[in-house]
Amino acid sequence: MPATPSTPAPADSAPAATKPAALRRFGRFELRALLSKSGRCMVWLVFDERLGQELILCLPRMAPNSPAALAHWLRMANAVARVQHPNLAPVIEVGQVEQWPFVAYDRALGETLDERLARQAAPLPVDAADWICQYLEGLAFAHEAGHAHRDVQCASLLISPGNQVRVMGLEVAQEVFPANVDFNAVARRAVRESAQEDVLCVGLMLHRILGGRHVLEQSDLQLTVQQMQPLGRELVRMSWETPHPIPEALRAICNRATDRQARQRYHMARSFYRALDGWRTSVAQDQGGPIALLLDKLQRIGHLPSSSTALLRVGQSSAMERQHASALSTLALQDMALSLELLRRVNHSLKQNGAAVDGTVLNMQRAIAMLGLEGLQQAARALKPWPGPLSEIQAAMLKSLMGRVQQAGRIAQALRPAGYDGEVVYLITVMQNLGRLLLQYHFPDDAQQIRQLMLPPEPTAEHPHPASLSEQAAAFAVLGCDLDSLGVAVARHWNLGDELIHMIRRQSPEAPVRHSETDSDLLRLSCSLANELVDALQIPDPRRQQQAIEVATRRYARALGLGLREVHLALNPAAAQAQEEAAAHPPATPAESLDELEARALRPDPQALPKPSALRSRLPSMSAGTVPKNDPGGAR
Template identity: 30%
Template sequence: MSTVDTETPNASLGRYQLVRLMTSDVDSAWWQARDVTTERDWLLQVWQQLPLPGLTPATWREVTRAQCALSHPNIVQAVEARIEADRAVLVCAPFAGMVLSQWLADHETMPVRQAVLVAIGVLDALVHVHEAGMVHGRVRPDAVWLDITGRALLGAFEPAGRSIDPLRLNTARGLYLAPEVAAGMRADARSDVHGVGLLLYALLVGRPAVADAQPRRALQRLQTEDLSVPAGVLDQPGEAGLRSIVHAALARDPRQRPQSAQALRQALQDWLTPALLDGSGDTLAQRTLQRLLASLAQRGDLPVQAESVRRVRRLAGAEAVNLDEIARAVLDDVALVHKLLRMTNAAYFSSVGGGSITTVSRCIALLGVQALRDMAGTLPQLEDLRDSAQREALADEYARCRMAGRVAARLCPTQIAEEESYIAALMQNLGRVLVQHHLPDEAAQVRQLARSQGQSEEQAAQAVLGLSYEDLGVAVGRTWGLPEELLRVMRVPQPGSPVRMPQRRSDWFRLLGGVGNVVAGTRKRDAAREVSDQTLRWLDQYAAALGVQAQDIWEAAGTAAPPAAAMRRDPASGTATLRSGLEPPVKASLTTADVSPVHPLSAALAQLRSALRRGEGREACVDIVGQAVWRHFGCRCVALIELEPTSGWFQARKVWGQFDTAWGAQFRFPRDDAADAFSALCAKGADSLIRDATAPGLAAKLPAWFRAHVAAPAFMLLPISDGQQTAAALYADHAQPNGLRLSDRDLSLMRSLRDELRKLYVAVQRTKA
């Protein structure tokens, strides 16, 4: 066996350069790697020892042939099996994600519905595997990945013909093995079902079902004890059924488990669907949601508009990046908005705000401009849909959403809240848009029924689908992990129900989005005829609740009020009178702590740009940024960290706040050290906001130099590129956990400040070239 060092970043393994260690266990390690012969990036599974005796390149390819033939959205795509430097290597297609064991180490438990969705994704993969005549053999957190969209991917298959030696496993981290396999029997589909049961247990409880530093004791417990979810877990109303499903999957006797991955998947889906529908027992509603979720899993994202993608990619690739302009371009495309909100609220992003992202601006700040540019180019495009009628119907829905959003934003009384108002209007149409794309026949039936029976489309959807578009949209939003705040604004007053004045901030967005959708639906539906009296009365209620005139609503739509809107009809006599006699509504107001005449960071950005135009030196430019960030956020310390080319170390060069240059001398870390969190973040160019660095799961992962000399309870790091690599970084911290509270505007402006500083380092790099 070769002594090639596969534990060190940038080590070579045959034709591959190992860039970043993702995870490892006793058998193998997973690396981000680059093929130096083709300059392509891959994900490598590198076995610590040959998994089978006497393995040759030919036999290794034969052993993994069936795995490489697997192709499924929930399976890590194996591309090629190779022997490099006497190591067995499985070359896999790269993707952005993290291994589930790492997620569990950071967060311990996962919300119940999200855990079930992860298990369903793994089971979808296993159904495909079993249909191909294979088994996985050892489903465990180290074998499951979460990509940035929240999708679960299954990897780390046991090679065909290899027997598992339980005594070699690291059982202190958990024993993930079916009892019959531990007893020496061959794994089958029911063994994989048990593995999913163990996986669900870990996600729900926050620890492995069986763990012991002594493998023999762990094996004895696995084979002699009945595993059950402890008291206090799954004890909420409606969760008893899920508890029974998990216990069945964990049965020691394979005959007492669900007999296939499909059977367990169906049981979990049957439990999940009513939970997503607020307990609805309507079977038609359940079938509709299940069909829609299945189509979402198979067909993926809504198609984006080609022009929107071109605009986003052009703006993101510009030398002077304007985040506000990019956000506006994204907002103009309904599918892009859905995609970003879904991605950034997924489990992958939970350590940096996932589950609480409600605006596109914050999505972009979290994801990064270049990642947004790359992602936008991978999405299906509306113009490529073959069915012209479907393409036109979906384009029509997108146009309706945009009109509703514009009305909501124009009626919003504060500029800072316009984006949230716009998004509220878009998200209130989530169910309608998804049905149009994924269930187009049903969408046509809803429209036909609404026209023929004179019903609202929500009523017609209830008859055709078993639930309203609104209920369907909220249910899907829950599967995406959208925050409760956003799910609340998707609930609008129904026709005939009173429209009350907003009491909370979210009520404003709910009503602004609601009135935008009433107007957008009215202009589409009533373009050729008089607006109904019922609609006019409803708009009167919205106007009164929002503190505007009815005419303001029509003007926000960019049009004069329709003829009927200027008249009031007496229901008894049928005569019409001018509506100008209406009493003016009580003026309400939206107040938010985010509103400020001139944002301090915006002022600093203008000052920095002016300094750059005047050609002022680096010292003066970075001082503008450091002082502004320190004062605005009430930071304990702000530091500019620069890479020393000769030593290859990052070093704090300028410090603002409570610490002096002596403290700055301790803020030092190497450029290439995957074990150092700061080094890894700079290598990836990843912006990071750590709200609570004292959390046990996170504190232990911070480097020793940071814990000893800095010990910040909360901090953020923004790497600065010189066009080739990270040349510097802007660091800021706070004296209290959760002390760094950034609004969407804050995040956007911080990114803009960093991108302006980038020009200084790009100029230096060009001078060297």
């Protein structure tokens, strides 16, 4: 935009000292304040004399370079003005003054984020997340409608007095192409590329709000993007010196939004919104977000699909009545979905009937005995057959995860302290993986995204050994909550006891392992060790795998009284079984013939013969006519 013209003064005007200040104008608009100026756009507060109200004008910094470019600009601006969403600012007018196009918004919609931060320098993290969530929701709707912003700045976020956020300035900063280009051919590609840059700038905006200062000392977020890797050399991470403490989950979301590796960032506004909204709603007592969505899916399609039809076939053939409870329990434990369904049914029934039962029922034989054969058949019929709504690849991933969970259960049984029921230990181990299992079944795409984030980024000269995200940090970045919280929420929904809810929380890999003083702590630590050992077995490098096993063993050794020998026997059950058989049945000596037995009986026992004296032992070494010089009897 050229220098803002002023209204020319008449020739016979009064002296300069007495005439009023000249008004700055842009067409019919009176320019009152420059709200923001970036490398691509300007935002002005103006007064429209025709409407008699204040407006906000958004203009490009560079005028379109041809009549075709101007026509394309106006066409795109009018198209986005027709997109309606509660978080998109409604457009008052799309017009032009000479060669300069503009988009006008009502000032009554609120103030810009820059103005709000000037008044309220340190908003709470929950408020910041709420603002950005609303912004992302509107931006995602615009992206899905085929439009991009291309100049996301703090001034493009309007906040009303009631904290309703709207996106302003869509399609104002359009790409600059040569004058003879076919705009219809290049516009679609430009929108796809610009949408990812929009999401990155929203992440920088969140850093700006939470950090309390400009990111990389730049007020223009586009200039910040140019300084960040991989375009520049700067690294953007959430500082530890912030006006308010930043929760770990929110910190992980912020850091992923501006990760130095482009492939690790959020590529879509909808994904960014889901993660941030998941954290925001989890703070609000789990009234929404991924936990509420998961509970809704549990009501509609169940927790897991049945991986075995053995019990259903037995029930249909009326042969179940002849089965012993232990045999039925063995069949039920082979089907993870059925085991969980039986636990849910028996504990939910006890809770509803108000029965006085100590703790939670965690034994399959007891659960089957309490539900009866009819209850067991109903539980088996209530499950969806394998693989449910999953595709072939997703079903294979769930099957692999189930195999690892079953392996962890067997290891926990081998490592359990003496006197504890093996079924109880196995089921606690399964429940410690409940969140992971449900995520893989109900949100397979999110589970794949978490696994991708856990892979270490590609090494560079500056970072030859880059660290990967932990499972907890990756879950925070994708869902806004950790996987244990998913499992705990479902356990509460199933009316399982507080003691079990305590045991299904894994021991944190970063927290020290304390000596267990209660049975529940002892079982929780035993199952946590088994799960960590299975995680270590997934490392492809044998040397690093062995190191991870040794590290996990050392962490739990004092609290559980275990060593590497017990751990290796638990990881290799065949060797442990062979050792037990060898101890129970020592190898028999070869049979001797009768002649060998008689010869051994007649052979004198060397232990029973008298020992020769010292003098007698020396006699054979002496010759017949020789007497030792030092022998006192040699003179006689």
